Amino acid sequence: MKRMIASISAVTAVALVTGAPAQAHAQAAPADPVKALKSQFVPGKGVRFTDRTTMIEEGKGQPYLRRTGSFQFGRGGIVASDISSKGPGPADEVFTSSVSGRTIRIGTTSYSQGGTYRDKMPSGKSWYKGSDGMTGGVGGWFSQLVNVAEPATLASLLKGAKKSRTTYSGTTTFGKLAKVSPWFRATLPLRSSDKTVVTFKLTLDRNHLPQRLTTSFPPTGIYDSTGWEGNTISVETRFTGWGGKVSIKAPPVNKVTTKLEDRDEE
Template sequence: MKRVIAGISTAVAITLATAVPAQAAAPAPADPIKALKSQFVVGKGMKFTDLSVVIWDDESEPYLQRTGSFQFGKTGIIASDISSKSAKKSSDPRAADPTGIFAPSRTIRIGTTSYLSGGSYRESMPEGKSWYKDQKGMTGGSSGWFGQLVNIAEPATLASLLKGAKRAGVSYSGTTTFGRLAKVSPWFRATLPLRSSDKTVVTFKLTVNRGGLPQRLTTSHAVTGIFDGPGWEGKTITVDTRFTGWGTKVSIKAPPASKVTAKLKD
């Protein structure tokens, strides 16, 4: 009998010992950097949506909505197409908007050349023209200032975020700064060529799928990092970006030449 009890005890101990690993934390997703680079196929790309919200005290206000797509080449992004519109619930089209941030806009960027329509350019176009060509233009016009500044489709930017980030399942969280982003990200430099402080801290949370591809990115930072004005003191902007359609066919082309101008009205 003692031998039987001893045998049962041993079997139970072995079962418990082998059961512990099964209850451990879920395995890490595939390497996000490798997963991203695997998407760099000519003629392929992905889509994304942004929702920007400005937060202060106990209040918050939806600010901008953006939809866009990236077209990839063998080494990364070769073109982007971004449309923006106001997300304000009380948005009045007659209200003063000198920056054009809330006016519907669209930016097509091929290489470093941007074609901008609407937004802050809506009232400056010569007759018959609807697109302004800027050889080294911003990624999303003035709407980009309140859009997603962090581009996880850039391997160097993604690597910078993941370095030192805390992982929980398929999510990574941490912080970076405008200064670090400016060093590694051409997208950031083109989106926000002028800013008030490179010391601005950006808090982020990135969620990937099991294959390592980004699915959602949420970032937050003080608005005074962009505009150093008393009206923005104590206000934070949070941008929630969703990524879809990885590996789908994307073809982004310049607007018709007949609709493009390189000179705006005075």
């Protein structure tokens, strides 16, 4: 009996030893970031993010725009977003006034507060309901144009990207983004060139979800101005709280308008 027990123990030990490498290999197998992203699409859940935009001119970077926001998910992906932006301040009061504000987007309907609508609101109204469905007003043009919370966009970036551990780097173009990304099309519906090249670097967290994204592109791709020639827009986005509760609602109906007043003529 003792010999039988000893034999069984020996066989079991061998099986465990020989099976260990296979098990370790299975655990070490890289997860698919696109599948990891799709696993986050649970109604009522979402992710938060921050953007920092820098304008690089003659090799020197100047703070240009900051944003904070959140995405709310449904089973198919992003169903709503809430983004607040702030310009550089007194250094450029006109620009700051035009980009500083807040945009709530539910489905394809956007509600904008501040920014270019600030001085055009009827009495008692503070939100403009737009049919264009833009994701961030004018501020969105100069912020993160690449949305890696979209599976098709993420897949497009990863295809052909250079990988180093948990970081992917490469390039894409406005044209490619326009084909795969509803976010890009809504954020930048008009642009000067679809050939504009966007350089990116994406770092994933331990759960294979986007953690940090940096992109850079020439602002002349947005608007072909001689004053912007040779400049570069650089945007850093950081994601936090994947899977946390996010609830985005439309502003109170009595504060919303679909008509603006042209006070410049007064």
